[in-house]
Amino acid sequence: MLEIKNLHVSVEGKEILKGIDLSINAGETHAIMGPNGSGKSTLSYTIAGRDGYDITEGEIIYKGKGLTEMEPEERAAEGVFLGFQYPVEIPGVPNTTFLKEALNAVRRYNGEDELDAMEFIKLVRQKTKELGIADDMLKRAVNVGFSGGEKKRNEILQMAILNPALAILDETDSGLDIDALKVVSDGVNALRSPDRATLVITHYQRLLEHIVPDHVHVLAHGRIQRSGGKELALELEEKGYAEFQEAAA
Amino acid sequence: MQTTEGPIDGFLADFEATAPGLPGHGLSWMDALRKEGIERLRDLGLPTAKVEDWKYTRLRPLEDTRYRPVTEADGTASVDQLPSLLESAGARIVFVNGCLRADLSSLDALPEGVVVESLADAMRRDADWVEGYLGRIAEREHHPLMALNTALMNSGAIVHVKKNVRVEAPIEIVFVAGLTDAPVAYHPRNLIVMDEGSDATLIKHHAGAGVGAYFANTVTEIHVGDNARLRDYRIQTENLEATHLASQHVRVGRDGTFETFGLAAGGRLCRTETYVRLEGAGAHAGLNGAYLMKGREHCDNTTLVEHLVPHTTCREVFKGVLDDESRGVFQGKIVVHKDAQKTDGQMLSKTLLLSDKAEMDAKPELEIYADDVKCAHGATTGQLDTTALFYLRSRGIPDALARNLLVQSFVAEALDEISHEAVREALTHMVVHRLPAQCYLSEEWTRENAAE
Numbered sequence: 001m002l003e004i005k006n007l008h009v010s011v012e013g014k015e016i017l018k019g020i021d022l023s024i025n026a027g028e029t030h031a032i033m034g035p036n037g038s039g040k041s042t043l044s045y046t047i048a049g050r051d052g053y054d055i056t057e058g059e060i061i062y063k064g065k066g067l068t069e070m071e072p073e074e075r076a077a078e079g080v081f082l083g084f085q086y087p088v089e090i091p092g093v094p095n096t097t098f099l100k101e102a103l104n105a106v107r108r109y110n111g112e113d114e115l116d117a118m119e120f121i122k123l124v125r126q127k128t129k130e131l132g133i134a135d136d137m138l139k140r141a142v143n144v145g146f147s148g149g150e151k152k153r154n155e156i157l158q159m160a161i162l163n164p165a166l167a168i169l170d171e172t173d174s175g176l177d178i179d180a181l182k183v184v185s186d187g188v189n190a191l192r193s194p195d196r197a198t199l200v201i202t203h204y205q206r207l208l209e210h211i212v213p214d215h216v217h218v219l220a221h222g223r224i225q226r227s228g229g230k231e232l233a234l235e236l237e238e239k240g241y242a243e244f245q246e247a248a249a
Numbered sequence: 250m251q252t253t254e255g256p257i258d259g260f261l262a263d264f265e266a267t268a269p270g271l272p273g274h275g276l277s278w279m280d281a282l283r284k285e286g287i288e289r290l291r292d293l294g295l296p297t298a299k300v301e302d303w304k305y306t307r308l309r310p311l312e313d314t315r316y317r318p319v320t321e322a323d324g325t326a327s328v329d330q331l332p333s334l335l336e337s338a339g340a341r342i343v344f345v346n347g348c349l350r351a352d353l354s355s356l357d358a359l360p361e362g363v364v365v366e367s368l369a370d371a372m373r374r375d376a377d378w379v380e381g382y383l384g385r386i387a388e389r390e391h392h393p394l395m396a397l398n399t400a401l402m403n404s405g406a407i408v409h410v411k412k413n414v415r416v417e418a419p420i421e422i423v424f425v426a427g428l429t430d431a432p433v434a435y436h437p438r439n440l441i442v443m444d445e446g447s448d449a450t451l452i453k454h455h456a457g458a459g460v461g462a463y464f465a466n467t468v469t470e471i472h473v474g475d476n477a478r479l480r481d482y483r484i485q486t487e488n489l490e491a492t493h494l495a496s497q498h499v500r501v502g503r504d505g506t507f508e509t510f511g512l513a514a515g516g517r518l519c520r521t522e523t524y525v526r527l528e529g530a531g532a533h534a535g536l537n538g539a540y541l542m543k544g545r546e547h548c549d550n551t552t553l554v555e556h557l558v559p560h561t562t563c564r565e566v567f568k569g570v571l572d573d574e575s576r577g578v579f580q581g582k583i584v585v586h587k588d589a590q591k592t593d594g595q596m597l598s599k600t601l602l603l604s605d606k607a608e609m610d611a612k613p614e615l616e617i618y619a620d621d622v623k624c625a626h627g628a629t630t631g632q633l634d635t636t637a638l639f640y641l642r643s644r645g646i647p648d649a650l651a652r653n654l655l656v657q658s659f660v661a662e663a664l665d666e667i668s669h670e671a672v673r674e675a676l677t678h679m680v681v682h683r684l685p686a687q688c689y690l691s692e693e694w695t696r697e698n699a700a701e
Contacts, residue, residue, distance in 0.1 A: 048639075048643050051635065071642065072643045073645050075643075076645035088637045090640075092662065092665075098654070105645045
């Protein structure tokens with residue numbers, strides 16, 4: 001599904017990622033863990049195509065296609081989804097309008113018919129019900145006045161509606177209390193499927209108690225320092241990141 | 250003040266030539282008023298950049314174009330489509346190139362206690378009533394364009410809503426201009442009188458029909474009596490060659506409300522000045538607007554709110570979106586006079602620059618002579634939030650549509666000030682359609698936003 005080869009990325013002239021290799025297959029859930037400033041968010045923004053993240057070396061292959069020449073909206077339409085650490089508030093634009101414009105843009109890109117208002121409402125109601133999300137979140141402006149938990153649930157709802165093949169969740173646990181964390185994790189788990197690959201990016205092990213990964217990678221100083229199974233997360237919880245920070249220094 | 254030779258001479262000559270045919274000619278008070286106007290114009294000259302109020306807006310079109318006065322023939326131009334905001338509007342009065350077009354107007358549905366007619370008709374029907382208000386609400390004796398309008402007023406509507414009459418359906422006043430063989434000037438003078446306890450909504454259109462340069466020099470005098478409410482919505486879609494200069498002069502009585510919103514979406518040069526005097530306790534003014542400029546268009550909003558007595562409030566929200574090489578100006582001033590304790594005045598101007606070459610000048614001012622007041626102003630100029638843009642695009646929304654959604658989001662804060670729900674929805678729809686970035690918007694989206 002996703003093949004990252006020797007990826008070097010600079011932001012404002014400063015090299016942040018210094019040769020990442022990562023391979024994720026359909027059906028798998030991978031976790032990238034690392035200390036602050038290790039390049040976790042840079043990796044997620046680079047995959048999603050944000051401006052200002054310059055790939056100086058290496059490549060990102062998604063479903064056999066090179067991603068790096070695509071615009072962010074093309075990547076999204078191809079099935080790449082990034083759940084934001086800090087979802088953006090957009091006053092004056094109703095959440096439903098946003099969701100519908102997004103879904104229909106993706107459908108147009110893929111040569112599918114747009115959903116009309118009725119079809120869309122039916123789909124969105126079904127998804128909110130499955131995810132246990134209150135309908136009033138749809139009428140409000142995008143993320144405006146949403147609590148931290150609501151914002152993250154809104155990300156999961158967008159993911160459920162866009163139905164991506166590759167879901168990247170950037171620090172989904174930040175700013176969530178334990179109850180909200182459970183609701184969001186349940187949502188992510190409900191969307192796990194043999195056709196989908198999930199990449200969870202987190203600082204803490206606690207999220208991985210809820211979203212159990214198949215593979216764990218430790219990112220520090222712009223490189224993956226170590227990879228292993230889910231037990232690696234527990235080891236990190238015990239020992240912290242000191243070992244990796246020193247090793248690379 | 251420095252005089253700009255050419256245009257003044259032209260207007261002075263126009264006065265000599267056309268005065269006998271202008272509304273109210275032969276009424277001694279009206280003749281005196283016009284004469285005073287033309288003399289004042291002669292003394293003042295047209296504004297130049299040396300005058301503080303006109304520092305950011307140069308009247309170049311008036312310097313290099315000779316506009317002839319409109320004639321009855323200009324008024325017969327055939328207009329394919331009249332601008333309209335709501336499908337189910339009430340009364341409507343239409344002027345083409347300044348001339349009343351009874352055939353396009355519909356004034357039959359007016360409720361009891363409401364008068365809507367042209368200024369000329371009002372002068373014929375009840376000159377004494379007109380005399381009681383005309384030139385008496387507006388006070389700005391040193392305003393050259395107002396003096397010009399006073400001398401040459403040849404168009405305009407009067408609206409009179411009598412005591413305790415509430416008009417449900419909005420009243421539309423439509424000015425369409427263009428389609429003339431040479432550049433023309435017309436000078437509408439509107440008079441809106443809301444008697445005590447009355448309530449009405451006005452929708453004023455200034456639209457360009459096709460091509461052709463013209464100069465619309467509008468003055469509107471508005472009296473909002475005690476306990477009365479006027480909601481005044483203006484939509485300006487002049488053509489690319491148009492010069493649109495307008496001033497509104499408003500007095501609001503005890504517990505009266507004046508709410509206005511202007512949407513400007515066209516015109517080579519447009520400036521709207523709003524002068525409000527809050528004269529009775531409990532009086533409120535809401536001055537709001539949005540402008541969407543592109544190409545080399547220029548839009549200026551100048552406001553002055555005077556709090557004259559205790560317990561009055563005002564609130565201003567202006568949002569500008571400037572693309573290409575367009576230019577925006579906001580000059581907002583709140584004056585709290587010495588006795589006006591407990592004044593609450595809030596003023597906000599925000600501008601979004603979509604291009605490196607667009608330019609905004611904002612000058613908010615507070616002048617406070619009372620000590621127990623709450624006043625604030627803010628002015629910001631910025632660009633589209635790149636994080637928000639990336640957020641939308643990362644969901645599959647194409648760049649151009651994402652930009653339009655963010656512009657829509659930006660303008661929403663001003664549109665939210667519109668208390669008339671149907672008008673707010675219709676104007677939101679217009680904003681979405683007239684966004685500077687001409688781009689794809691799904692039919693679905695515009696339809697829904699109009700319907701919601």
